[in-house]
Amino acid sequence: MNEHQTKKQSAAIIGAGISGLSCAKQLKKLGFQVELFEKSRGVSGRMSTRKAVDWSADHGAQYFTARDPLFINELDEWIDANVAALWKPRLKVFKDNQWIDCFSAENRYVGTPDMNSPGKYLAKDLSIKLNQTIDRIAYDHDQWHLHSLEAGDIERQYDWLILALPAQQSMALAQSIDKSIEALALNANMQGCWTVIASFAESLNLPFDAAFINNEIISWICRNNSKPNRSGQETWIIHANPQWSQEWIALDKDAAAKLILDSAMKLGLDGHKAKISIHRWLYASGHANPIPGFCLNADLKIGFCGDWLNGGRVEGAWLSGHKLATHIQSINY
Ligand SMILES: Cc1cc2nc3c(=O)[nH]c(=O)nc-3n(C[C@H](O)[C@H](O)[C@H](O)COP(=O)(O)OP(=O)(O)OC[C@H]3O[C@@H](n4cnc5c(N)ncnc54)[C@H](O)[C@@H]3O)c2cc1C
Known part of the structure; x- marks a missing residue:
């Protein structure tokens, strides 16, 4: 038995989005003591759901696909646990002022009853400190020390540190410690997304459930109630396209909502009849190219995972966390 096997290794993971949760679950399975720190009051990050009294809607990730056998396995577990299901929307494409039917054969999945349900499912057996924004990290005497905005110095220290955050947020925390992360994060060039949620007292009876929109401010619209196990008022999600969102990221919320609704x-979709909410995602999409999968500095025992390191999107994020954990275990023993 070597030195490592006598004592359980500990790991802190910053960020409880799908990549942080998958990394935590796998590290725990491999025998690590794991603790997650999340700045929000709930888990799931960009796979999120906004709730009001008479509606709820997925305002981040809209659906996900599953191609890698590891992720297909995970998805099967989620489906068995009733936290994910196949979604079969009536899909259209709007291009050059014309509607075209979309006959894609792709299987699209969603969390059920909400997009954040798979994240909540993964979080069940994990130790997670919510409402903790980690704003400083330091490596000293082979241990990671964390500081949070809300609680000050975190008492416990950790053998390993994982940053499961979007590119810019990873760079802000770690660039003074690991120089390589800066170039990678800049290469990912993550962009924002203005999102409007429009809830209607009566059904709009539009001839589609979701649509990809080309050459407009908007790139996607979707009737949230068309997803399985949804309830409440008819609610539509409208995403502005990444280039427009990034260009107008500093716009006042009401002004952005008006342009998107116009x-x-x-x-x-006549938004004048709707109750409107607007959300600005600062870091919605974008990824490093070529795709590294994850990033690890084994000397400093610091790792990075997230969608931006693995092609963007939900499947890539989950795989990034899972593979980083498996790699850490393989070099640890
Ligand atoms: C508008 C939008 C639409 C999308 N549509 C799709 C889609 O249709 N299909 C698809 O597959 N993907 C889609 N995506 C992308 C998908 O949501 C992401 O790929 C995936 O959820 C990323 O997971 P993650 O764990 O890498 O990051 P995140 O989900 O961003 O998780 C990072 C977590 O870290 C937390 N955090 C940040 N800073 C700190 C800190 N300092 N301390 C503590 N916690 C911190 C955040 O609160 C967050 O919970 C969409 C995303 C957006 C925003």
């Missing part, structure tokens, strides 16, 4: 009118 653009949606052209698609038959």
